[in-house]
Amino acid sequence: MDELKMWLTKEVMGNELWRVLVLLGGVLGGLLAGKLARHYLEKTGAYQDSRGRKVRGAIFHALGKAAVPALFVWGLAVGVNTLVLGDRFGAWVASGLDVLGILAVGYVFYALIDVADASLRGWAGRSRSKLNDMLVPMVSKSLRVTLVILVFVQIAQSLSDKPVSSILAGLGIGSLAVALAAKDTIANFFGSLVILADKPFELGERIKVGAADGSVEALGFRSTRIRTLEGHLISIPNGELANQTIENISKRPHFRRIANLSITYDTPPEKVQEAVEIAKDVLKDHEGMHPDFPPRVFFNEFNSTSLNLFVIYWYHPADYWQYMAFTEKVNMELLRRFNEAGIEFALPTQTLYLAGDPARPLNIGGLEGLPG
Secondary structure (H helix, E strand, O other): OHHHHHHHOOEEOOEEHHHHHHHHHHHHHHHHHHHHHHHHHHHHHHHHHHOOOHHHHHHHHHHHHHHHHHHHHHHHHHHHHHOOOOHHHHHHHHHHHHHHHHHHHHHHHHHHHHHHHHHHHHHHHHOOOOHHHHHHHHHHHHHHHHHHHHHHHHHHHHHHOOOHHHHHHHHHHHHHHHHHHOHHHHHHHHHHHHHHHHOOOOOOOEEEEOOEEEEEEEEOOOEEEEEEOOOOEEEEEHHHHOOOOOEEHHHOOOEEEEEEEEEOOOOOHHHHHHHHHHHHHHHOOOOOOOOOOOOEEEEEEEOOOOEEEEEEEEEOOOOHHHHHHHHHHHHHHHHHHHHHHOOOEOOOOOOOOOOOOOOOOOOOOOOOOOOO
16 A cells, blocks of 8 residues: 555656546546547437427537537646646646636537527528528527637637736727728628518529529528529629619519510401400410409501500419410410411511502502603
């Protein structure tokens, strides 16, 4: 027993051996306890996930992520506090432990942001607005960035022994310079907040902004990404997007078609009336008709080369491919019915009067008596 006591009290690097062993035990014990805790917490989190308890599962997963670094720093602190250190070296070690402690606590809260993320995702899933799905990652990123800034402020305060107010004042001066250098980035950030608050579009909706026409794929802090009809991906800065006119094509309640049917000038009046009635009959109580928007057909104009029938109808809902299929059916039925009735569609034509043509004699005043 005396030999063990003598062995434990041997000096190693200015400390008794037992103190060094406590340090090693604290470090190794902290790592082992952290790994065991992480295994248990991750397993419990997976069980909660399988039961559909996403928020509870996120809590256990977050604690599992933070278990190893937190318990490692705790074990290291216990071991270091048993050592006998010089004043100067001891102050350095104490400062280092303070920084590690702040980082460990910060990492715990950083991991717990996943809980808020899971809760927000559950809320967004119950919401009808797809734009809320984009809000969740933006809020999570904002929380993480804010936490990182607070951690670095706390570390700076710990190392400098200055009050937090002095550090924040220094950061304020630096932030002013950064704000001036990154004014476009800040404008884009606030533009994204305006879009999220106003909600002029949802994810997946087709919008038209200036020359850009396509579906919204993502909304980020800096820009909104639009997939054009040609398949190109366009990124529009949110600061610009928030100040432009946004045409939300997906939110239109219907499609409207205006067609001008041209028939020949030699069509007799009764046939013109028949053409009008045929068009009305084809569109009567048509597929996709809304009672507030009945179709209209009029003989409205004498064109230079034809008689014009004005046709307008609306199709509900605003499904483009269904609308195109219905339009094809209307066109085919009009073509069939007009052919059956002997009504001819007009083409741009010119009538030529040729000299010597008995069917259309050319008579031009003032040219009589000229040699042939």
